[in-house]
Amino acid sequence: MTDNSYQERLSQLVEPGERVLAVAKTEIAQGARPAEMPATGSPESSAGGRGGVVSGVLLNLISPLISFSAGDRLVDRIIYGVAGRGAPGSAASALQHSRRPVPPATTIEDTILAVTDRRLLVCASGPTKLWSSQADDERAAAQTQVVWSAPRAAVANARVGWHRLNPKRLRIEFTDGSWLAFIVPIAESGKPLREIAAALTGR
Structure with missing residues (x-):
């Protein structure tokens, strides 16, 4: 699915007068990630x-x-390796929590990053299929929703660079000191991630 179909949907979801600058279909990178959001009464909290x-x-x-x-x-x-850092409740922790599947996870959803002139948006598409038709892709794009957002001022830096064997890993750093990495499949272009970084940093 092209990012253009998501761009059309996002233009419907943003606030009046807000402009979408960049869109990328991506996924949170594998690796050690920020701490989970605080959970009261979690049985693992006492098993340290x-x-x-x-x-x-x-x-x-x-x-x-x-x-x-x-x-x-x-x-x-x-x-x-390390795919992110941050305390429970930090920006990176909240962002990754927004894309955590709710058990039982019976469907797959794309993760969409978008940058507007006001915010960083994290979106979830509608359910997708492994082998999908164009109609399936359009339906998934039409059901896309914003699941997390942060003002542009909360982003300290963003850059795309090498990590181990992957030359296309986007690292978004927040002003609270937390950060999270995003990737695209090796066979896909890293241009959408570079556009996200450029839109966030103005470079």
């Missing part, structure tokens, strides 16, 4: 400590079906 982390890593290696957040983060860090 080095022993819990080691146990979690061993469980992850023995069976990928067993999930333990501290172990997951360490395995992600070793395999993929």
Whole structure:
């Protein structure tokens, strides 16, 4: 699906007088990410400590079906590197939380980044299919909704550069010190991500 169909939809979602400057279909990069949003009464909040982390890593290696957040983060860090940082409730933490699938996740949605003359927008498309027709793509674009936004002033920097073997990773840094990375598939052009970075920084 081209970004143009998302551009048309976003022009309907923004505020009156707000201009869409750049749009990119992307996904949050794999790797160790910012801390999750605070959750009251979470059973994992009391299971900290080095022993819990080691146990979690061993469980992850023995069976990928067993999930333990501290172990997951360490395995992600070793395999993929760091994809973001930030305290619970930071901009990067809230952004990634906005794209976290709600269990049970039975559909796939595209993540769309957009920059306007006022805000950074994070959007979710309608449900998409692995093998989709043009009509399916148009339907998904038409159902796109804004799931998170931040004023332009909350973004400290944005740049596209190399990370390990990927030359097209967008890193968005926020004024609260948190950051999050985004990627496109290796076979796709990195131009939309570079346009997002340019629109955010004015470079």
